[in-house]
Amino acid sequence: MWAYGRPVTDPREPRTADEAVAGRVRALLERDGWTQRRFAAAVGLDETKLSKSLAGRRRFAAGELVRVAEVTGETVARLLHGRDGARARTAVPTGAAAPAAEPGPGREAGGSHGTRGRILDAAWELIADHGYHRVRTADVARAAGTSPAAIHYHFPTRSELLDSALRHNVRLAFDRQVAELDTVSDPRERLLRLIDLQLPDGALLRREWSIWIQVWAESAIDPARRELYWDAYDRWYRSIAMTLDDGAAAGVFVAGRTEALADQLTALIDGLGIQVLAMTPRAGTDRMRAVLHDFIDRAALAAPDHRQHPDRTENG
Numbered sequence: 001m002w003a004y005g006r007p008v009t010d011p012r013e014p015r016t017a018d019e020a021v022a023g024r025v026r027a028l029l030e031r032d033g034w035t036q037r038r039f040a041a042a043v044g045l046d047e048t049k050l051s052k053s054l055a056g057r058r059r060f061a062a063g064e065l066v067r068v069a070e071v072t073g074e075t076v077a078r079l080l081h082g083r084d085g086a087r088a089r090t091a092v093p094t095g096a097a098a099p100a101a102e103p104g105p106g107r108e109a110g111g112s113h114g115t116r117g118r119i120l121d122a123a124w125e126l127i128a129d130h131g132y133h134r135v136r137t138a139d140v141a142r143a144a145g146t147s148p149a150a151i152h153y154h155f156p157t158r159s160e161l162l163d164s165a166l167r168h169n170v171r172l173a174f175d176r177q178v179a180e181l182d183t184v185s186d187p188r189e190r191l192l193r194l195i196d197l198q199l200p201d202g203a204l205l206r207r208e209w210s211i212w213i214q215v216w217a218e219s220a221i222d223p224a225r226r227e228l229y230w231d232a233y234d235r236w237y238r239s240i241a242m243t244l245d246d247g248a249a250a251g252v253f254v255a256g257r258t259e260a261l262a263d264q265l266t267a268l269i270d271g272l273g274i275q276v277l278a279m280t281p282r283a284g285t286d287r288m289r290a291v292l293h294d295f296i297d298r299a300a301l302a303a304p305d306h307r308q309h310p311d312r313t314e315n316g
Contacts, residue, residue: 017080019056021065024079026054028072043067062179069175073117076175080182089190090177091238095231097170116154118144123155124165128207132162132214162211162218163228169211170232173198177239187247188301194243195269195292198236200276201285209277237266244300253300261300268295 029039036054040047045064052058060068060079069076077084077092084092092098122143126135137158141148155161176197184190200209219229241262247253253261272291275283 016056018059020082021060021079022054022056024074024082025060025068025072028068028074029054032072039071042071062176062182065179066175075171076178080178088178089181089184089243090174090194091235091242093170093174093231093235095234096228097167097231097235115144115146115150119146119151119154120164120168123161124168124211125207127162127165127214128210132158132218135161159225162215163225165211166215166228166232169208170235172204172208174235187243187250187252188296191240191243191247191296191300192293194239196289198269198273199285199288200273206277209273213274213277237262240265247300248302251302254302257300264299265292265295268292 028034029036034042036050037047040050043050043064044067045053049058053060053064065076065079068074069079075084077088119140123135123140126139126143130139135158137148137151140161141151144151155164177194180197181190181193184193198205200206215225215229215232219225241258244253244258244261244265248255248258269292272283272288276285276288
């Protein structure tokens with residue numbers, strides 16, 4: 001098993017996938033000095049359920065894995081499979097957006113959230129809610145329960161706060177998608193679920209979208225920010241494209257049009273999402289979902305006879 005990319009051993013040899021996950025989580029608790037009671041409270045899980053999950057007798061739910069990853073500083077992929085790229089049903093962040101490019105949040109004695117992590121959490125929420133140019137260092141320090149000096153120590157410039165907020169977005173989306181899509185084998189169902197996971201519905205997703213929109217605006221005028229934006233957006237594009245590719249190989253989606261469909265679908269998602277965030281009349285997540293499903297059914301699905309016989313030629 002792995003912690004921050006390093007192997008972590010557990011004396012109990014896992015016999016099932018659930019036991020393997022339990023072993024990785026146990027190792028992280030031991031590494032950071034958590035008690036089960038404190039960890040259960042930190043991840044918002046009943047202590048009895050946590051105990052069963054740690055023993056491999058109960059599977060961690062997708063949302064629970066996301067919280068475990070957040071609290072321990074791991075990724076869901078490493079919790080599930082030992083490394084980020086294993087059995088991936090969504091693209092792994094690379095380049096400037098890779099997990100290693102953003103230092104871990106750090107853990108203080110007893111596994112409590114480190115100062116840097118608290119600052120990043122506070123900055124991400126403030127920037128999403130109030131806008132990058134309206135957030136002051138003093139605001140972040142107050143929300144994080146620390147000093148302006150600590151902010152400058154961990155993030156020497158305010159620009160670095162926005163960059164880290166974008167990496168935090170990438171990490172949140174990656175963890176959520178890995179947790180939710182791990183067992184979804186059908187490509188069409190996986191594509192629809194992938195889209196659902198990114199709809200700007202609820203406070204968390206609306207904040208993610210707010211960060212994205214602000215980074216788009218800043219990237220248009222600041223060339224220094226573009227490489228990070230490109231790498232971050234590339235992960236989302238590749239997640240869509242690999243799902244379309246899987247569907248084409250299975251005869252579910254049309255073949256030979258992955259790039260064109262990924263271009264169209266990501267552009268449609270962006271435009272509809274901006275309308276929802278801007279509260280454009282008639283815009284909303286239900287309408288956004290309906291429009292996207294309609295596009296997929298009309299433009300991406302293979303003809304019914306081809307879905308049944310994906311290898312059959314026109315004359316065959």
